[in-house]
Structures are given as structure tokens and as C-alpha cells.
């Protein structure tokens with residue numbers, strides 16, 4: 001446990017980059033070897049768009065990283081936050097702390113982004129992808145990257161997270177999001193087993209179905225139990241899914257980098273109301 005703590009406390013930047021791009025490469029190979037959807041979309045253009053938004057996400061997090069460091073030092077100095085108040089040992093901090101970071105730094109902001117109009121206009125860029133694969137994982141508008149960063153910082157104060165826990169959380173978060181967005185056709189028994197604890201591809205893909213109520217389910221990133229607890233957990237046959245978001249189905253608008261960057265600033269589009277005939281359950 002001490003070694004894990006020591007490693008993540010001083011995790012080299014090159015290792016963090018290796019997790020991000022190594023993870024992308026590994027899941028890219030796996031999903032192309034055992035794909036769920038065998039669509040012949042232009043992978044080069046699709047990957048280029050998503051890598052662009054991955055790099056803007058990295059840039060936002062890099063520029064603002066000093067704020068996270070300052071927050072971690074502050075909670076340590078003033079013994080602030082849940083882990084400090086309960087005097088958690090490293091084992092408790094790495095499990096319970098990771099769960100709380102996943103909730104307050106990922107599930108909660110993601111849920112809020114779906115409910116508050118101006119936040120949705122930033123988050124919708126993530127949902128406009130009509131070919132979800134592992135590169136979709138970090139397809140976030142720079143504005144959304146800032147929103148998520150601020151929630152993660154708030155989570156550090158609530159949780160009382162030390163720097164090593166923040167790095168551990170960010171590493172787990174990156175790997176799990178690449179995994180649960182991948183186009184991997186995982187054996188059903190394995191997906192079922194893993195999703196007792198973790199968000200799997202069969203679970204998260206449903207969140208990317210083009211219409212409500214499916215896009216308002218399965219908000220989780222690392223752990224699957226937040227959706228179970230808050231009643232947003234759904235499992236349906238993934239082969240019936242259609243990716244994208246109904247208000248932005250124009251292919252050019254949903255794939256052109258400039259168009260995507262403009263979306264938050266061109267006005268809110270009301271959600272489309274459906275009757276139950278379109279249900280895929």
C-alpha cells in the first residue's frame with residue numbers, strides 16, 4: 001500500500017501521458033480485433049476529431065493543474081475533508097476515497113450536465129459522436145473540460161484527497177472511460193461480472209443512444225453502483241443502439257471540429273419528445 005501511495009504521490013508526467021495514449025492504443029487494437037459494430041466509418045477522420053478534443057482536454061487539465069495541487073496541499077495542511085475527519089488509513093483512502101472521487105468528480109457533474117441547459121450545450125459535443133469507440137472517451141469541449149476540472153477540485157475539498165489519491169483517481173478514470181466507450185464486443189458473462197462493480201461497455205454505450213430516455217441513463221464512469229443507487233441504471237440489447245444525439249444528427253455538424261467548438265454558443269435546442277413506440281426495450 002505504501003508503494004502505491006509513494007508511486008502516485010510522485011507520478012511522472014511521462015507515465016500519465018503513457019496511460020492516456022497507451023490506453024487509447026491498447027483499446028483501439030482490442031476493439032478492432034473484437035468489434036461490436038462492424039461499421040465502415042472513416043476511422044482516420046473520426047480519430048483525428050476525437051484526438052483533437054482529447055488534446056484540448058489534456059491542455060486544460062495541464063494549465064489548471066496547479067489549482068489541484070494547491071487544493072490537495074490545503075486540505076492536508078488544514079486536515080479538511082471526509083478522509084481527514086475520519087482519519088482514514090491508506091487502504092480506506094484508496095478504496096472509499098476513490099469511490100467518493102468518482103461520485104463527486106464524475107457521476108454528479110455528468111448528471112448535472114444533463115440537467116442544466118448551458119452545461120448540456122458544452123457536454124453535448126461528447127454525445128454528438130455517431131460512431132462511439134475508445135477515442136470518444138475524452139471527446140470533450142474545452143469548456144466542459146473546465147467544468148469537470150472545477151468539479152474535481154471541489155471533490156478534493158469534500159473528500160480531503162491527498163495528491164496521490166488524485167493521481168490514482170485520474171489514472172483509474174482515464175482507463176475506465178477508454179474501456180467503457182470502446183467498441184469491444186465483450187462476452188456477455190464477463191461484462192455482467194465486471195459491471196457488478198465497474199462501468200462496462202455494455203452499460204455505458206446505452207448512454208450514447210441518440211434519444212431520451214436512454215441518454216439520461218448510466219452516467220457512471222468508474223463504479224456502476226452510483227447509477228444503481230440513484231435509479232439511472234439500465235441494461236438493454238446493445239445491438240439496437242443508434243449513436244449520436246437527436247438534436248445534432250447532421251453528420252457535418254457532428255464531426256467538424258469548428259462546428260463542434262461553436263455548438264455551446266449557437267443557442268439551446270429543445271429535446272425532442274417521443275412516444276413509446278420508439279422504445280428499444
Ligand SMILES: [Zn+2]
Pocket residue numbers: 110114123126127207
Ligand atoms: Zn452524457
